[in-house]
Amino acid sequence: MKRKIGPLLIVLLSIADLIVLVGMLLTLPTNATGGIIYSFDFLVVCLLAFSFSRRLKVSKHRKGFLFKYWYEIPGMIPIVVFALVAQGSDIPDGIITVGVMLRGLAMINAFKLSPNLEEKSKILGGHVLLQLFIIFFLTLIILTFLFYSAEHKTPNSQIKNMGDALWWTIQTTSTATFGPNPTTDVGRIVGTITMFVGVGITGTFISTLAAGLTKSRIKDTPNNENDPEQILKMRLAKGEITKEVFLELKRLISSEGKN
Known part of the structure; x- marks a missing residue:
């Protein structure tokens, strides 16, 4: 229980940081408020x-660990880094939004706190499915920007704004292109990609x-090839034995199992 408190605290602080x-992004904070936000974000990043x-x-396998949790x-990356880069750009809101979206990757740590969720994720594809989602998420960020x-x-x-661009990218990714059409050549190329x-x-x-x-269903399906009752059911279905013989043999098998 004590081992879970530290990771749980980090996850809660990460969620709070993402909300902040x-x-x-939705408001225009003052310099003082912005400084507090950047400081809190830097603290969460340190954790x-x-x-x-x-x-x-x-x-035990550090290279494998880095490959798995890259x-x-x-x-x-602290959000203040994106804020500094944005100062020399004509789209500062876009650069900072990219930083905020990347912070969402930290939310994946929440799955490690629940063995049940982690086990279900293994059933649905496990590490491969997670990596696929992350690649899609990063691609979505890049294309939106x-x-x-x-x-x-x-x-x-x-x-x-970036919100409009994100909404357009999500629509285009799902091939439901009922949103605004690109007006530039670069925009059309990005849309095609x-x-x-x-x-x-x-x-x-x-x-x-x-x-x-499919793999999970096969794994959970018991091997009944040598089960006498299953063999009798198969022979009954094929017409090799009558129903009376089937019931009598089933009774004998059950009585032997009790003894």
């Missing part, structure tokens, strides 16, 4: 980095999920 950062380094230290590294960069200054464009990515990842996701469910 999203609130910062995430400490937890990551501790798990890496106790791991996605946590971009999720530990590129589309926003290309469209936000165009007079006829309906993309006014987004549709191909959406179709490819959706197909891979479904096949991986189906394979995981």
Whole structure:
């Protein structure tokens, strides 16, 4: 129980940090408020980095650990880094939004606190499905930022902020393109790539999920080839024995099992 308190606290602080950062995007905080937000975010990042380094230290296979949990590294970049980079850009809100979205990768740690959820994730495809989701998530962030960069200054464009660009990217990924159309050549190229990515990842996701469910069903299905009762049922279905013989043999098998 005590071992779970530390990770649980980090997860709760990460959720609180993400909520605060999203609130910062929706409002225009003052310099003092922004400083408090950046300080709190930096504290949470330090806790995430400490937890990551501790798990890496106790791991027997550090290269394998880094390969398996590489996605946590971009999720530990302080938001103040993105704010500093945004100062020299004409799309500061887009750069900071990318940082906030990357912080969402830290939420994946919450699954490690629940053995039940972790076991179910293994049934549905486990590590492969998780890596597929992370790649899709990162691709979504990159395509959203590129589309926003290309469209936000165009007079006829309906993309006014990263929220509009994200909504458009999600629609295009799902091939439900009933949103605004791109007005620039770069925007159209990004849209084409987004549709191909959406179709490819959706197909891979479904096949991986189906394979995981099939494998789980096969694993959970008992091997009844040598079960006498199952053999009798098969012989009855084939007409090799009568129902009366089946019931009599079943009674004898049951009585032997009790003895």
